[in-house]
Amino acid sequence: MKEQELYLLITRYLSDQTSEAENAWLADWLAADKSNQQTFEEVKRVWQGHQRISDEESIQALSVLRARIAAGEQRVVPAKSRRLQFYWFAAAASLLVALLAAWYLFPTKSNNSRLSYLTIVTKPGEKKIIRLEDSTRIVLGPGSQLSYPKVFDKDNRTVSVKGQAYFEVSQAPGKPFIVQTSVLSVQVLGTHFNVHADPDQPASTVALLEGSVKIRLEGDRSWLLKPGQEISVDHRTRQAALNPLDSATVLGWQQNVLVFKNEQFGSVAPRIEKMYGVKIIFNNEEAAETRLYAQFKDEPLENVLSAICISGVLTYRQQGDTIYVTMKKSS
Structure with a gap:
């Protein structure tokens, strides 16, 4: 993509005019290289700057930039500096053209308008890495959903999660990062933690690796987690329990690792379903209640089930994307 096209795309994004x-293309481009994030921030800074001043002042400012570019082109400089100066002028000219075009074609909304949100959804068996505009990095797990504003407001950084996600939150003093789920909220200032909030699971969990987070529940209940702790909130009773963090179990999904520690087959089935994109059906209750103790890493589904x-004691058969599990009856 050419520079002018890129600048236009960024300004259209900031104006809520993108598809x-x-x-998705911008998200991948931002995650690819830190220099891309710097370019985005530079364009955003110029673009947001014109929102705080009048149209007449904006025109004057752009005229000054245009005059500087023209004056620079006429200035005599040493040969060694010409190549670097040429690239700077080319980039500045491209940015000027793109901003002028975007300014008139895609006018920004007033500051009183509501935040514009993006929603990222992963399919079963799929993971995505998202880089937010504050440089926070998120790994979104299979079969999950993340919603966040294109640009955070001045007071906080709030996102919502359904499913599983791992967060590496950038520090921003005085501007807390808040993760909301259907049963709890997590408030942080800069830390690494994992959220698992699947509606089809009996509980939601938050596991803290670094820093500190504050967990809030309805009824003004709150907990301050320390590194190495995990809180589990029962979806039915809303009761909370603190437990030591098992990093292999909590973070294994990022490396396609499944860990079962004396858990019922029925309770871990959703994790298998999301990792491999299948549906597991138990033909009898005994099969679902069978306890499993195993660990798998990057194994094909057939190897896991075998x-x-x-x-x-158990048998299975696969029909398309559906797995039928049965416990053999004793003779």
Whole structure:
């Protein structure tokens, strides 16, 4: 993509004029290189600057930039500096053209308008890395959903999660980062933590690796987590429990690791379903209640199911994307 096209795309994004496909392209471009993030911030700074001044002042400022570019082109400079100066003039001229075009074609909304949100959804078996405009990095797990504003407001940085996500939050003093789920909210200032908030699971969990987070529940209940702690909130009773963090279990999904520690097959089935994009159906209650103790890393689904059924107590058959599991009846 040419420089002018890129600047136009960024300004259209800031003006809430981009499509979902363009938003996805920008997200990938931002995550690809830190220099891309710097370019985005420079364009955003210029673009937002014109919102705080009148149209007449904006025209005057752009005229000054245009005059500087023209004056620079006429200035005699040493040969060694000409190449660097040429690139600077080319970039400045491209930015000027793009901003002028975007200013008139895509006028920004007033500061009183509501924030514009983006929603990222992953399919079963899919993970995505999202880089927010404050440089916060998020790994969104399979079968999950993340909603966040294109540009955070001045008081806080609030996102919402359904499913599983790992956060590396950039520090911004006085501007807390807040993650909202259906049953709890997490407030941080700069830290690494994992959120698992699946509606089809019996509980939501937050696990803290670095820093500190404050967990809030309805009824003004709150907990301050320390590194190495995990809080679990029961969806039905809303009761909370603090437990030591098991990093292999909590973070394994990022490296396609499944860890089962004396858990019922029925309770871990949703994790298998989301990782491999299948549906597991138990033909009898005994099969769902079978307890599993195993660990798998980057294993094909067939290997996982074969290992689970290796004792001969359970059998399975696959029909398309559906897995039927049965416990053998004793003779």
